[in-house]
Amino acid sequence: MDRPRVVLGVAGGIAAYKAVELLRQLTESGHDVRVVPTESALTFVGAPTWAALSGQPVSTSVWDDVASVPHVKIGQGADLVVVAPATADLMAKAAHGLADDLLTNTLLTARCPVVLAPAMHTEMWEHPATRANVATLRARGVVVLEPAVGRLTGADSGKGRLPDPAEIALLCRRLLARGAQPPDLVGRRVVVSAGGTREHLDPVRFLGNRSSGKQGYALARSAAARGAEVVLVTTSALPDPAGVEVVRVTSALDLRDAVLKAATEAEAVVMAAAVADYRPAQRLAAKRKKTATLTVELVQNPDVLAELVAARRPGQVLVGFAAETGDADGTVLEHGRAKLARKGCDLLVVNEVGEDGHPTGFEGDANAATVLAADGASTDIPLGSKDALADTVWDLVVTRLTPR
Numbered sequence: 001m002d003r004p005r006v007v008l009g010v011a012g013g014i015a016a017y018k019a020v021e022l023l024r025q026l027t028e029s030g031h032d033v034r035v036v037p038t039e040s041a042l043t044f045v046g047a048p049t050w051a052a053l054s055g056q057p058v059s060t061s062v063w064d065d066v067a068s069v070p071h072v073k074i075g076q077g078a079d080l081v082v083v084a085p086a087t088a089d090l091m092a093k094a095a096h097g098l099a100d101d102l103l104t105n106t107l108l109t110a111r112c113p114v115v116l117a118p119a120m121h122t123e124m125w126e127h128p129a130t131r132a133n134v135a136t137l138r139a140r141g142v143v144v145l146e147p148a149v150g151r152l153t154g155a156d157s158g159k160g161r162l163p164d165p166a167e168i169a170l171l172c173r174r175l176l177a178r179g180a181q182p183p184d185l186v187g188r189r190v191v192v193s194a195g196g197t198r199e200h201l202d203p204v205r206f207l208g209n210r211s212s213g214k215q216g217y218a219l220a221r222s223a224a225a226r227g228a229e230v231v232l233v234t235t236s237a238l239p240d241p242a243g244v245e246v247v248r249v250t251s252a253l254d255l256r257d258a259v260l261k262a263a264t265e266a267e268a269v270v271m272a273a274a275v276a277d278y279r280p281a282q283r284l285a286a287k288r289k290k291t292a293t294l295t296v297e298l299v300q301n302p303d304v305l306a307e308l309v310a311a312r313r314p315g316q317v318l319v320g321f322a323a324e325t326g327d328a329d330g331t332v333l334e335h336g337r338a339k340l341a342r343k344g345c346d347l348l349v350v351n352e353v354g355e356d357g358h359p360t361g362f363e364g365d366a367n368a369a370t371v372l373a374a375d376g377a378s379t380d381i382p383l384g385s386k387d388a389l390a391d392t393v394w395d396l397v398v399t400r401l402t403p404r
Contacts, residue, residue, distance in 0.1 A: 003032040004176050007074060007110070009083035009103045010050075011090040012040025014153050015119035015162040019084050020045060023053050025169035031176075034074060036060075036103045038090065062102055071102060075109030082172055083107075085119030085162050088130050091144070095133035113175045113183070115143045117168050117242065122158035138186050143175070143227050145243030163242035167221075171242045174225040174387060183227030184398050190228045191266045192220045193259055193273035193304075195235035197252045201296065202284040210362035211274035213238055215321075215386045219270050220244045222390040231262040235273065252276045252301040259304055260311070268317040268397050271305050272349075274362075309344040315402040318345040319393065323353045323362075333370060340372050346400055348372045349393060371396055 006026055010019045016037075026033050035050040039060045047058040062071040075081065083090060083103070090103070094116070099105045107114065116137065124130060125147055134144050145168075148161040162168075194216020196209040213236030220232040224243040232240075233247045233255055240246045247262070249255045252275045263269050278298035288294075305320045312318060322339050324332040336350030351369040353362060368383040371393065381392050 003030055004079045005077055006031045006033045006172065006176075007078045007081040007106055008033050008035045008054075009081060009086075009090075009106065010035060010037040010041040010045070011083060011085055011087040011103070012038050012043060013085040013087045013119050014044060015085040016041050016044035018162050018165050020049065020053065022082075022084055022165035022168055023050070025166055026172065027054065029169065029173065034078075036074065036106055038101055038103055060102055062105055064102075071099075071105035072109050074102070075106040076111070078106075078110055078112050080113050080115070080172055080176055081106065081110045082115040082117065082168065084115075084117035084165070084168055086116035086144075087118075088120050088124045088127070088133075091116060091118065091130065091133045091137065094142070095136040112180070113143065113178075114141075115145065115168075115172060115175065117145045117163055118147050118160070119162035120147070120160050121152055121156060122160045125160045138227065141182055141186060141227070143183055143186075143225065143243075145171070145224065146229070146245060148240060148242075164239055167239055167242035171221060171225050174222055174391075177387075178225070178391070183225070185223055185394070186227030187404070188228045188267050188401065189231070189265055190223050191231045191233065191259060191262045191269045192216050192223065193233045193255060193269075193271050193275075194220070196274040197235055197255055197276045198250050199252065199276050199279035199301075200250075200283050201280050202286065202288045204287050207276060207278070207280065209274045209276065211323075212236065212363045213273075214363075214365065215367060215389065216270075216272035217241055218386040218390040219272055219393060222387065222394055226394060231266070233258045233262060233273070252279060252304070256302050256304045256307070260307060263308055263311075263316075264313075266316065267401060268319070269308055270319040270321075270393065270397070271308070272321045274321075274323065275304055276301055303343075305343050305345060317347070317397050317400045319347045319349065319397060320345045322348055322350045324350055325353060333372075336370070336372055340374065344374075346374050347393070347396055349389075 034056045050058045148163045149159045150161040195213030196211030198206040198208045200206045221241040223230045230244040281297040281299045324335045332352045340348040369381045371379040
């Protein structure tokens with residue numbers, strides 16, 4: 001009875017088979033899942049599959065088990081409703097309040113967070129009717145994910161692919177962790193950078209750092225769960241977070257160009273990437289041969305955060321990250337405060353890093369930080385998951401965004 005209650009709606013698209021994996025992800029992570037398919041969804045995956053994997057009865061009709069009033073009770077009792085795939089037809093019905101089967105009735109009675117994961121051909125996703133329906137749903141607080149880009153039905157490719165089920169499950173868990181809090185970034189466009197840049201010496205070797213990108217991905221996933229339109233500029237090869245536009249880059253110059261371009265329409269930018277301070281003055285076209293000694297001339301990379309501050313739009317919130325170690329010249333926080341003064345951003349997330357085994361070192365799953373604000377405020381985030389740190393950072397960003 002203490003397990004979170006999730007309703008998994010499945011609409012009638014070819015991506016319905018992928019919802020089987022989403023069901024497995026949710027049940028194996030301790031959720032009580034009731035699958036509510038549409039009649040057309042059962043053409044792709046039959047009711048016995050859903051019943052066997054969920055351990056719950058499966059129906060598409062409001063007339064089954066009428067005594068328990070399922071068309072009302074299922075939605076009322078849910079902690080989260082997620083529809084994957086959500087077809088153009090399903091979203092049109094949801095936007096206009098139509099209720100001709102058990103799933104659409106459930107959407108009308110649910111008072112919990114609702115996530116729609118669209119999957120359809122690109123032309124259908126881009127049609128003005130679909131865009132208008134998506135805008136209506138988002139304005140009501142529904143989290144409508146952006147579809148992934150990739151292979152569609154047949155030989156077609158483009159935007160409209162169902163996001164990875166494992167990533168949808170992660171997003172659902174973030175929403176459940178927030179409880180009944182409304183999605184406070186709906187209608188906001190944000191940019192997040194992640195990972196460590198690589199500065200190539202030649203086609204084989206590069207200068208880099210140990211940043212995995214995990215914290216940036218957690219920030220992107222948290223923003224998407226809160227309803228934001230998210231652009232993630234990353235050097236990492238981690239799986240794309242559900243509902244996030246991913247721009248992959250390699251070098252500091254690549255990242256700079258992509259972030260500055262995306263930031264022109266963003267209300268918040270979070271620079272979680274570890275951007276190299278220097279790059280080789282010359283990149284060789286052929287592999288450098290081994291010699292007894294090696295001297296490499298380095299030149300300084302642009303300061304991306306400083307450029308964002310210089311070009312900031314009115315009301316835009318800018319967040320920097322500072323991975324610091326204490327030394328003879330100052331403590332971690334002293335270095336952080338000096339960096340905040342130099343950069344001129346609104347918030348600076350300062351975390352201590354160290355060698356292997358350090359609890360908040362690179363590549364791990366945990367983090368702790370102190371968030372310094374330009375107005376002098378300071379927020380300590382205790383050691384915990386990178387998802388938890390991401391939630392706190394967005395809490396601080398939301399209070400600084402221009403009210404709507």
